[in-house]
Amino acid sequence: MAAGGESSNKVVVSFTCQRCQCPIILDHSFNSIDEHTLAELHLPLYAPPPLELGEKAVDSGVIDKYVPPVSDNENHGFTIVGGSELTSQQSQLLKTHMELFDILSNNTEIDHPLCDECCDTLITLLESEQRAAEDECKQYEDFLKKLESESDTEDIETLEAQLKDLKVEETKLVVELRELKVDETNATEALESQRKQFRQLKEQEEEFMKEYCRHKRELNELEDYSQSLDYELRYAEAQSERLEKTNALNATFHIWHSGHFGTINTFRLGRLPSEPVDWNEINAAWGQCALLLNALARKINFKFSNYQIVPFGNHSYIKASIAGFNVLADNSELPLYASGGFSRFLWDTKFDQGMTAFLDCLNQLQAAMLERPGQSGFALPYRMAEKGKIEDTASGKTYSIKIQLNSEENWTKALKFMLTNLKWALAWVSSQYVQEEIVGSTSTNTSTISKAY
Ligand SMILES: [Zn+2]
Numbered sequence: 001m002a003a004g005g006e007s008s009n010k011v012v013v014s015f016t017c018q019r020c021q022c023p024i025i026l027d028h029s030f031n032s033i034d035e036h037t038l039a040e041l042h043l044p045l046y047a048p049p050p051l052e053l054g055e056k057a058v059d060s061g062v063i064d065k066y067v068p069p070v071s072d073n074e075n076h077g078f079t080i081v082g083g084s085e086l087t088s089q090q091s092q093l094l095k096t097h098m099e100l101f102d103i104l105s106n107n108t109e110i111d112h113p114l115c116d117e118c119c120d121t122l123i124t125l126l127e128s129e130q131r132a133a134e135d136e137c138k139q140y141e142d143f144l145k146k147l148e149s150e151s152d153t154e155d156i157e158t159l160e161a162q163l164k165d166l167k168v169e170e171t172k173l174v175v176e177l178r179e180l181k182v183d184e185t186n187a188t189e190a191l192e193s194q195r196k197q198f199r200q201l202k203e204q205e206e207e208f209m210k211e212y213c214r215h216k217r218e219l220n221e222l223e224d225y226s227q228s229l230d231y232e233l234r235y236a237e238a239q240s241e242r243l244e245k246t247n248a249l250n251a252t253f254h255i256w257h258s259g260h261f262g263t264i265n266t267f268r269l270g271r272l273p274s275e276p277v278d279w280n281e282i283n284a285a286w287g288q289c290a291l292l293l294n295a296l297a298r299k300i301n302f303k304f305s306n307y308q309i310v311p312f313g314n315h316s317y318i319k320a321s322i323a324g325f326n327v328l329a330d331n332s333e334l335p336l337y338a339s340g341g342f343s344r345f346l347w348d349t350k351f352d353q354g355m356t357a358f359l360d361c362l363n364q365l366q367a368a369m370l371e372r373p374g375q376s377g378f379a380l381p382y383r384m385a386e387k388g389k390i391e392d393t394a395s396g397k398t399y400s401i402k403i404q405l406n407s408e409e410n411w412t413k414a415l416k417f418m419l420t421n422l423k424w425a426l427a428w429v430s431s432q433y434v435q436e437e438i439v440g441s442t443s444t445n446t447s448t449i450s451k452a453y
Contacts, residue, residue: 014094015101018111019118026113030097038096041103247430249299253292255423260412262419264288269419270412283314283337286358290316290336292422293361296429302368304361318357338403352402356388359401362421369428378428380421390417 015024104112114122254265261268261277267285271277291311297304308319310333318334334354338347363384369375383391391398392413399414400406 014097015113017113017115017118019114019122022115024113024115026097030100031093033096033100038099041100249292249295249426249430253288253426255419255426257416257419260409260416262416264292264419264422269415271408272412273408279338279340280314286336287311287313287316289358289419289422290318292426293358293365296425297361297365297368299429300365300368300372300432302365304364307357307361307364309358309361318354318361320353320357348404352388352404355401355403359384359388359390359418362418362425365425366421369425372432380424382417382421384421390414390421392417 015026016022017024101112110122256263258266258268259275260272261270261275263269264285265288267281267288268277269282269285269289271282290309294309294311297309306321308321310317310319314337316336318336320332320334334357335347335350336354336358338351362380366380366384370378382393385391386398388401389398390401399410399417401411401414401418403411
């Protein structure tokens with residue numbers, strides 16, 4: 001900032017720097033711009049509208065740069081003269097300056113005027129921008145040169161070859177695409193058919209599943225049934241085993257005693273004055289005896305000689321075929337029953353013959369038993385040596401089985417001995433039967449025979 005070349009301390013400052021806002025003192029040369037130069041400057045450039053500085057119309061572009069007069073004697077040693085004191089010549093000059101700055105500002109991106117410092121800074125900035133622009137320009141030039149230097153013909157040949165190859169490949173790919181489309185159609189058809197099959201299989205599966213469930217249920221029911229049958233079978237086997245161990249004859253014919261009487265299946269056989277047993281009971285007992293003796297003989301395949309026992313409940317009898325035995329010249333049926341009623345004497349004779357025949361049959365059975373191998377030492381406990389008589393082995397006394405010429409006590413005792421012999425015979429036949437069973441089932445353990453009894 002230099003002081004004006006005036007003789008006094010007064011300096012006219014009318015503008016500020018447009019960057020740093022410092023007041024600017026214009027160079028003297030600005031004062032000597034003639035109209036010709038100004039017109040020249042105007043020519044190619046934009047002509048701003050005429051400025052009307054002062055009271056009313058003030059251009060905004062101009063007013064920016066215009067600084068109202070300031071008095072600053074104390075600090076800077078100069079005074080800015082106010083507009084009111086300007087002469088018309090000065091006003092004209094100021095207008096010219098403003099116009100000049102407007103022309104500059106409108107033609108560049110920088111607002112004018114500028115101070116020296118800002119101008120220097122701006123120049124430095126512009127210089128660096130210029131260098132950068134120059135570098136960029138050089139790069140573009142180099143690139144252009146490079147592009148121009150590259151041979152176009154080779155490229156075209158290569159590209160044409162490439163294009164040819166690519167066209168061949170395209171043709172190949174089109175063919176391939178067509179094939180693939182055919183494949184796709186086939187695959188779609190196959191898929192559809194597979195889906196159809198899948199649906200059918202699904203339906204079949206459901207059907208099978210239902211059937212399976214039905215069979216499963218049936219199986220369960222059958223298994224239950226089978227199990228219950230199994231239980232029944234096991235029960236039956238257990239029963240069978242138990243029954244096998246049970247002797248049928250023993251179970252069927254229970255020979256025991258009741259007081260002085262021998263009994264068979266609870267029927268008393270015999271009669272005492274103190275206990276007159278009903279004849280029906282005696283007859284029934286004889287019926288059981290006949291049945292048992294017959295069964296025993298059949299069991300060991302023995303046939304009585306001269307006699308045939310006919311079990312018939314309480315009217316059982318024995319058929320005799322011995323000539324001369326039939327003393328009453330009646331038919332040969334010897335009864336094993338009596339009534340004790342009317343015509344008793346005649347009947348008792350036949351009854352006695354029946355009972356004697358029965359004892360004879362029992363004796364025959366004993367003989368048959370003894371004939372069996374290994375049975376030589378066997379004998380029934382009461383001997384039946386004489387016809388119609390049975391011997392008490394302990395006392396050696398014999399008792400008649402006949403009712404005539406006999407006491408009821410002795411008759412009853414004879415019958416009891418006869419029943420005991422019958423019981424022994426039963427036990428013997430049972431043991432034979434079991435032994436045969438065991439031999440039949442290939443078992444050689446004979447100790448079980450004795451164990452069974
Ligand atoms: Zn400045």
